[in-house]
């Protein structure tokens with residue numbers, strides 16, 4: 001399975017669950033960059049949360 005990466009506006013490359021900050025607000029959780037707290041698109045966040053460094 002190909003891994004998903006997301007280049008944040010702050011320049012950080014988000015690749016793993018620990019690169020995200022989860023915000024439980026509303027019905028769906030919001031995923032944010034752990035460095036700058038910019039929201040990550042929902043589908044990207046849902047994919048990244050399953051990715052862990054092996």
Ligand SMILES: [Zn+2]
Pocket residue numbers: 008009010011012033034035036037038
């Ligand atoms: Zn960022």
